[in-house]
Amino acid sequence: MSRTVLRGMLKICGCSLAAIGFVSLLLFALIVPxxxxxxxxxxxxxxxRSVDRAGMPEPGQFQARDGTYLAFRHYAPRAAGxxxxxxxxxxxxxxxxxxxxxxxxxxxxxxxxxAPDIRGHGRSGTRGDIRYAGQLQxxxxxxxxxxxxxxxxxxxxxxxxxxxxxxxxxxxxxxxQNLFVRTVLLAPYLGYRxxxxxxxxxxxxxxxxxxxxxxxxxxxxxxxxxxxxxxxxFAVQPQFKQFVTSNYSYRLLQxxxxxxxxxTELAAATRPVSIYSGADDxxxxxxxYQDTVGRDVNVTILKGVTHMGIVGDPAAVSRIADDIAMTDxxx
Numbered sequence: 536m537s538r539t540v541l542r543g544m545l546k547i548c549g550c551s552l553a554a555i556g557f558v559s560l561l562l563f564a565l566i567v568p569x570x571x572x573x574x575x576x577x578x579x580x581x582x583x584r585s586v587d588r589a590g591m592p593e594p595g596q597f598q599a600r601d602g603t604y605l606a607f608r609h610y611a612p613r614a615a616g617x618x619x620x621x622x623x624x625x626x627x628x629x630x631x632x633x634x635x636x637x638x639x640x641x642x643x644x645x646x647x648x649x650a651p652d653i654r655g656h657g658r659s660g661t662r663g664d665i666r667y668a669g670q671l672q673x674x675x676x677x678x679x680x681x682x683x684x685x686x687x688x689x690x691x692x693x694x695x696x697x698x699x700x701x702x703x704x705x706x707x708x709x710x711x712q713n714l715f716v717r718t719v720l721l722a723p724y725l726g727y728r729x730x731x732x733x734x735x736x737x738x739x740x741x742x743x744x745x746x747x748x749x750x751x752x753x754x755x756x757x758x759x760x761x762x763x764x765x766x767x768x769f770a771v772q773p774q775f776k777q778f779v780t781s782n783y784s785y786r787l788l789q790x791x792x793x794x795x796x797x798x799t800e801l802a803a804a805t806r807p808v809s810i811y812s813g814a815d816d817x818x819x820x821x822x823x824y825q826d827t828v829g830r831d832v833n834v835t836i837l838k839g840v841t842h843m844g845i846v847g848d849p850a851a852v853s854r855i856a857d858d859i860a861m862t863d864x865x866x
Contacts, residue, residue, distance in 0.1 A: 582843035626697030630657030640856035701793035708800030737818035813840025
């Protein structure tokens with residue numbers, strides 16, 4: 536009897552030690568390597584630099600629920616107001632600066648626009664990181680609450696570019712979806728497995744898959760000790776790293792973009808969702824959007840427009856701004 540009990544205890548201890556050893560090895564494998572930046576993708580930087588930033592408003596701030604002050608740029612309507620507001624979300628590594636041309640075009644058509652620096656970017660929070668999973672959704676709801684102080688009933692449209700488009704789609708199918716009457720995705724990132732991505736993301740991003748898989752395994756075991764570790768790096772030019780977000784922590788990567796399967800969010804969305812992308816996009820295979828998202832989503836492909844051109848090219852900006860200004864959506 537005592538030998539049986541002893542053997543059972545030794546077996547349990549052995550399993551426990553094996554589990555501890557596995558977790559220890561996993562933690563070591565996660566902590567030791569560092570995320571490597573891919574070669575700079577000059578086409579993205581050149582297009583971004585070519586945008587005329589004249590008239591860009593200085594950043595304002597709103598207080599998120601955790602007490603942090605987050606930055607946004609407010610574009611008051613320059614034409615007669617048409618009772619519409621846009622919340623315009625930038626793409627990966629960037630900030631509100633990158634969507635200035637589009638925000639300005641909205642304002643010129645009478646559409647009031649708020650362009651936030653998403654937490655972890657620009658002047659909002661700790662560069663490249665957030666505090667907990669789901670925080671960006673909370674931040675967006677807090678920004679809307681800030682907007683509602685002055686505009687209690689004006690219909691809001693959510694627009695997101697690239698990874699910000701994936702994030703906007705996630706919000707369109709989330710519990711806060713009713714804050715917006717419409718969601719517009721600009722060259723959206725829909726997930727690394729989707730045919731809308733060019734091979735290797737067009738060279739823009741270098742994810743550390745072993746670290747991502749390891750951290751996902753730890754999270755599945757309810758161990759969240761290392762979510763702040765860098766998990767992906769972007770092809771930004773070295774001389775601009777002080778101005779952009781060159782890498783993301785695991786938890787920021789998980790928050791800023793679509794969910795594991797964007798189709799879940801799309802199916803849950805109860806308000807209209809539409810897509811604009813450029814035929815010459817270097818990162819996305821725009822011709823595949825329609826088949827990927829299905830016929831219920833209106834997809835418009837603009838000739839001669841690149842990935843950053845969708846938020847900076849004058850013709851693209853004008854087309855999208857006209858759509859938002861002229862299309863009436865019931866709240």
